[in-house]
Structures are given as structure tokens and as C-alpha cells.
Amino acid sequence: MLCSRSTRAVALARRYSNVSSTPSTIQELDRYDNLPQNSRVFSMIQPTGRIHLGNYLGAVKSWRTLSNSNPTSRFIFGIADLHAFTSFKPASELKENRYQAIASLLASGLDTSKCILYFQSAVPEHSELSWFLTCMTSMGQLNRMTQWKSKAQQSQTSSITDEKVMESTKAGVFCYPALQAADILLYRSTHVPVGDDQSQHLELCRNLAKLFNNTYGVDYFPLPKTLLTPAKKILSLKNPEKKMSKSDPVxxxxxxxxxxxxxxxxxxxxxxxxxxxxxxxxxxxxxxxxxxxxxxxxxxxxxxxxxxxxxxxxxxxxxxxxxxxxxxxxxxxxxxxQLYDELLKNKDYLDHVCKEGRDSAREVASKNLGEIKSIVGMD
The missing domain is CATH 1.10.240.10 (Tyrosyl-Transfer RNA Synthetase)
Incomplete structure (x- = not known):
């Protein structure tokens, strides 16, 4: 039973998710003219704490619009806390960031009756499928990704074959695109809302889906399509040559x-x-x-x-x-x-939301992983 504060938070969440819903922008979001019925839409955001204007306009507002406008489709949205582990944070900070991220998403109008909302780390099938896909991904494919170079503070011309680069780059930073592909393919997603900075990773995901299907002679994974969000990248208010970021020292x-x-x-x-x-x-x-x-x-x-x-x-x-x-x-x-402040004071309610989301996500993930293991001979 949720406490009275939880009851108030639930009421507020329902009230504000209805009030703050935006007009449908599906035509702008979907380069394929419209989101087909019975689509499976997947996306995640890293738990960097409170969300900022760039997160909101670049991802969360679009998530809300999509899930409110397409009753026949399934929407799975997560907090990518396994990805956050690629850069060290004290345990207490990571835990608080995870709560803040969930509270921010709920406060921004995501309705958990219309989407699944959960922590990535609570669904172990992500990690298991990630291993299968990592074993199918070449070092060359990963080396051509650009974002690991930024995360590892390397130049865009750097190569993992350079000894100094190799010594200073953590394996998780280099290999995380395979985990990202596993996140998407685990739910057999058909569409992924992403910004243009993630389009390279989505292309790798499609290539791995094709490779898996061709290797095992199946048509199991759909090739997920890109849903480019209508808002362009929001830039730093002080230095509009780089994107808005919580890590900005200013x-x-x-x-x-x-x-x-x-x-x-x-x-x-x-x-x-x-x-x-x-x-x-x-x-x-x-x-x-x-x-x-x-x-x-x-x-x-x-x-x-x-x-x-x-x-x-x-x-x-x-x-x-x-x-x-x-x-x-x-x-x-x-x-x-107002709603964010109310929710963050009520960790019991946030835990309840995450538990429900975890159970719903695992119901889909465990079934699909069982089928994948059968295909590869590990059933």
C-alpha cells in the first residue's frame, strides 16, 4: 500500500501528464510519414540527475508525444544506468541520479499506463544479449564509432590500435555500442527516437540485426527505423558551439x-x-x-x-x-x-514505479531472450 504522500504524487502525476501533453507531432518525428500501428518504440536516457532543457526537447517531450498519440503501439523507455557505469561515480551519487532521472521523466508527463519505464540494470537480459552481440561485433566496427573517442577524450582520428589510446580507454567505453544494440534488439524494437548524434550507433544496431538474421537463417530481429526528434540539438547558453550538458563547468x-x-x-x-x-x-x-x-x-x-x-x-x-x-x-x-519536488520526496512511490516497470520489461525481455538462445543453440 502506498503512503498518503504516494497517493498525492500519483494524483499529481496523472493530473500533470494530462495537462502538459503536447499536440501530436508524429509527422515531424517519423521520417516514414507515420508511425505504423503495433510498432515497438524503444529509447533510453542516461541517469545524469535532473534533466535539462536539451534532454527535454531532444528526447523526453517526443517520448511523451509518441506514447500519448499511438494507443496500438508499445513504448519502452528506460534509464540507461549500465551505460552510466562506463564513467565512475560514487555509489551514493549514482543512486541519487537514478532517482532524479525517474522523477524528471514522470514530472515531464510520461504516463506509465501508456509506456514501460524502468532501470536498465534491473533487467539482466540486457547484459546477456549484449555478450552475444559483442561476440559478433568486429573491433573495426567499434573503432569506427565516434562517440567512444569523445568519451575517452581522444581525437576523432584516434584508433584503438594505438598503444597509448588502448591503455587509456576503458573496455566498457569502447564496447558500449554493442550493449546499446542489445538494448534495442532485446525488445525487437521497430523504431528508436534518437538525435542525430546517435544515428551512427543505430546503423551499427541494424547491421548486427542483419548479421544475426543471416548467420542463423532467421528473420527474427526487425531492422529498427530512426525517429528523428523534431527539435534540433539544444546548445550551451554560454558557448553555442557545443551542446547543452550537465557536465559543463559553467x-x-x-x-x-x-x-x-x-x-x-x-x-x-x-x-x-x-x-x-x-x-x-x-x-x-x-x-x-x-x-x-x-x-x-x-x-x-x-x-x-x-x-x-x-x-x-x-x-x-x-x-x-x-x-x-x-x-x-x-x-x-x-x-x-512542483511535481518533481513532490516525487523526489517520495522514494517509496518511485520504487513502486520502477518495480512495475521492471516486471513489465522483463516479461518481454525474458521471452525474447529465450527465443534468441534457442536460435543460437543455448536453450
């Missing part, structure tokens, strides 16, 4: 769902723009700071970049543009911040 560069109105106003007011006067334009090369703000407006209002540029022409100066951005973010996050 905290004013990142807006969190949990920020107060005063904090949001202060961060947006200090955002890097330019000194160009006259009409507003979207030009990421010549006007990266202004273009980033326009991109934020577009993501929050569900308007195209062209529509957004036209709609802000009445704002006569940079202060007016920043005030408008601040107002939009504050209105978007107001209810979510």
Missing part, C-alpha cells in the same frame, strides 16, 4: 526542469547572442546564440523554424527575445518543477 550554460523562474530568467538573460541589429534570422554559423534561442522557441511551441522566425519579428531587441524565451521556459516547467 552552470549558467544549462537550464534544468527544476530551475526556479528567477534562475531561468538569470541564465537566459546572460545567454551569449550577438550585436547584430534588425530582423531576426536563423543562421547557426553567423548567429549561433540567437539561432539557439530560436531553436528553443521552436521546440517549446511546436512550430517550424520558419514559423518561429516569423513569429519573433515583433521583438525589437535582444532583451525582448530573451524575455520571451524565459517566459516560455518558465510556463513549460512550472507544473513540472
Amino acid at each position: 552552470q549558467a550554460s544549462c537550464v534544468y526542469v527544476t530551475d526556479s523562474p528567477e534562475q531561468i530568467q538569470s541564465k537566459i538573460r546572460k545567454a551569449t547572442t550577438d550585436s547584430i541589429q534588425g530582423d531576426w534570422s536563423f543562421d547557426p554559423v553567423e548567429r549561433p546564440g540567437v539561432s539557439n534561442l530560436i531553436n528553443i522557441i521552436s521546440g517549446l511551441t511546436n512550430e517550424s523554424i520558419e514559423e518561429t522566425v516569423a513569429s519573433v519579428q515583433h521583438l525589437k531587441d535582444h532583451k525582448g527575445l530573451k524575455d520571451y524565451v524565459s517566459e516560455l521556459i518558465i510556463n513549460e516547467f512550472s507544473d513540472k518543477r
Whole structure:
């Protein structure tokens, strides 16, 4: 039985998930025109604690839109805590980050009656399938991935065959694309909402699905299609040449769902723009700071970049543009911040949500892994 605080949190979650739902943007999300009925959509987010504006517009808002708009499809969303283990964090910090991530997703409007929400590490089938796929993945394929080089702080021309690179790169950082493929294929996912920085990993996943099917003469794994999210990458407020990130040493560069109105106003007011006067334009090369703000407006209002540029022409100066951005973010996050605070005080309810999600995820994962083991001869 959930305590009274849990009951209030459940009521708030239901209330806000209904209030904050956005209009359907499936046509923008699905490059294949529409999400087919009975699709299986899978995506994960790393537990870096509170989610920020980039996480929200780049992933979570799209998850909510998709799961609210397609009653015939199955949606599986997770906290990728096994992936988070590729960089060391004290146990207490990792545990709190996991809670904060779940609370952030619930506060952002994800409805667990319409999707499965769980911790990756709670479903051991992820790790088991990852081993099978790692054994089928060549070192060359992994070496061509670009993100491990960034995570290992290597140049994009680096190779794992270089002795110094090999010594300084952890195996988990190098091999994690195979785990990522296992995450997706474990549920026989048909669609994966990703940003453009993950498209290379999804291509590897498709290649491994083809390799498995061809090796064993089966048609078991579908080839998951990309759902590119409508919002472009949200960039740092202080340095619009890199993406918004919690790890940025300049905290004013990142807006969190949990920020107060005063904090949001202060961060947006200090955002890097330019000194160009006259009409507003979207030009990421010549006007990266202004273009980033326009991109934020577009993501929050569900308007195209062209529509957004036209709609802000009445704002006569940079202060007016920043005030408008601040107002939009504050209105978007107001209810979510209240619910986040309520949820994070109620770990019993969060544990209950995660347990239900784990059980639902394992029901699918264990059945599929059993079939996979039968195919490879380990039943």
C-alpha cells in the first residue's frame, strides 16, 4: 500500500501528464510519414540527475508525444544506468541520479499506463544479449564509432590500435555500442527516437540485426527505423558551439526542469547572442546564440523554424527575445518543477514505479531472450 504522500504524487502525476501533453507531432518525428500501428518504440536516457532543457526537447517531450498519440503501439523507455557505469561515480551519487532521472521523466508527463519505464540494470537480459552481440561485433566496427573517442577524450582520428589510446580507454567505453544494440534488439524494437548524434550507433544496431538474421537463417530481429526528434540539438547558453550538458563547468550554460523562474530568467538573460541589429534570422554559423534561442522557441511551441522566425519579428531587441524565451521556459516547467519536488520526496512511490516497470520489461525481455538462445543453440 502506498503512503498518503504516494497517493498525492500519483494524483499529481496523472493530473500533470494530462495537462502538459503536447499536440501530436508524429509527422515531424517519423521520417516514414507515420508511425505504423503495433510498432515497438524503444529509447533510453542516461541517469545524469535532473534533466535539462536539451534532454527535454531532444528526447523526453517526443517520448511523451509518441506514447500519448499511438494507443496500438508499445513504448519502452528506460534509464540507461549500465551505460552510466562506463564513467565512475560514487555509489551514493549514482543512486541519487537514478532517482532524479525517474522523477524528471514522470514530472515531464510520461504516463506509465501508456509506456514501460524502468532501470536498465534491473533487467539482466540486457547484459546477456549484449555478450552475444559483442561476440559478433568486429573491433573495426567499434573503432569506427565516434562517440567512444569523445568519451575517452581522444581525437576523432584516434584508433584503438594505438598503444597509448588502448591503455587509456576503458573496455566498457569502447564496447558500449554493442550493449546499446542489445538494448534495442532485446525488445525487437521497430523504431528508436534518437538525435542525430546517435544515428551512427543505430546503423551499427541494424547491421548486427542483419548479421544475426543471416548467420542463423532467421528473420527474427526487425531492422529498427530512426525517429528523428523534431527539435534540433539544444546548445550551451554560454558557448553555442557545443551542446547543452550537465557536465559543463559553467552552470549558467544549462537550464534544468527544476530551475526556479528567477534562475531561468538569470541564465537566459546572460545567454551569449550577438550585436547584430534588425530582423531576426536563423543562421547557426553567423548567429549561433540567437539561432539557439530560436531553436528553443521552436521546440517549446511546436512550430517550424520558419514559423518561429516569423513569429519573433515583433521583438525589437535582444532583451525582448530573451524575455520571451524565459517566459516560455518558465510556463513549460512550472507544473513540472512542483511535481518533481513532490516525487523526489517520495522514494517509496518511485520504487513502486520502477518495480512495475521492471516486471513489465522483463516479461518481454525474458521471452525474447529465450527465443534468441534457442536460435543460437543455448536453450
